[in-house]
Amino acid sequence: MPTATERPPARDHLPLTVPVFQILLSLADRDLHGYAVIQDIRQRTGDEVRLTASTLYAAIKRLLAGGLIEELDDRPDPALDDARRRYYRVTPYGREVARLEAARLERLTAQARDKRLLPRLAGAEGKRR
Numbered sequence: 001m002p003t004a005t006e007r008p009p010a011r012d013h014l015p016l017t018v019p020v021f022q023i024l025l026s027l028a029d030r031d032l033h034g035y036a037v038i039q040d041i042r043q044r045t046g047d048e049v050r051l052t053a054s055t056l057y058a059a060i061k062r063l064l065a066g067g068l069i070e071e072l073d074d075r076p077d078p079a080l081d082d083a084r085r086r087y088y089r090v091t092p093y094g095r096e097v098a099r100l101e102a103a104r105l106e107r108l109t110a111q112a113r114d115k116r117l118l119p120r121l122a123g124a125e126g127k128r129r
Contacts, residue, residue, distance in 0.1 A: 001066045010096040013066070016103055019059050022049050024068065024090055024098040031072055033085040034060065060088065067096030 016024070026040040027034060038051050051059075058104040072087040089096065112118045 001064065001070070007067050007093065009101055010093060013097045014101055016097070016101045018049060019051055019055055020063065021098065021101050023056070023059055023063065024094055027069060027090040028095065028098060031087050031089045037088070063094065067091055068097055073104050084117055
């Protein structure tokens with residue numbers, strides 16, 4: 001994993017692919033093992049995004065190498081858990097990359113609203129007709 005001085009600015013990772021962004025979202029608020037990441041993404045996206053194991057683990061390999069996530073040594077409950085599972089956590093650097101991507105997507109959504117491709121939000125300032 002690259003050190004803080006060796007890694008590129010977080011902005012250099014943008015734009016993120018859908019699988020990578022969804023993986024970072026899954027890990028944003030809790031540590032998960034790979035299969036749980038797949039399940040979380042399917043559930044959160046209403047089956048719109050369905051990752052295969054090969055897609056997930058190829059992305060995880062890149063995220064680990066880039067320092068955006070880390071593999072955990074500790075297990076939530078070793079007595080009840082399958083020893084083959086690997087758990088992952090988003091790093092502060094990965095959280096910053098995900099935050100920048102979310103802000104980028106928000107700007108794109110605002111542009112689509114300005115072009116009337118999406119409805120304006122109720123109570124939005126500068127509402128046009």
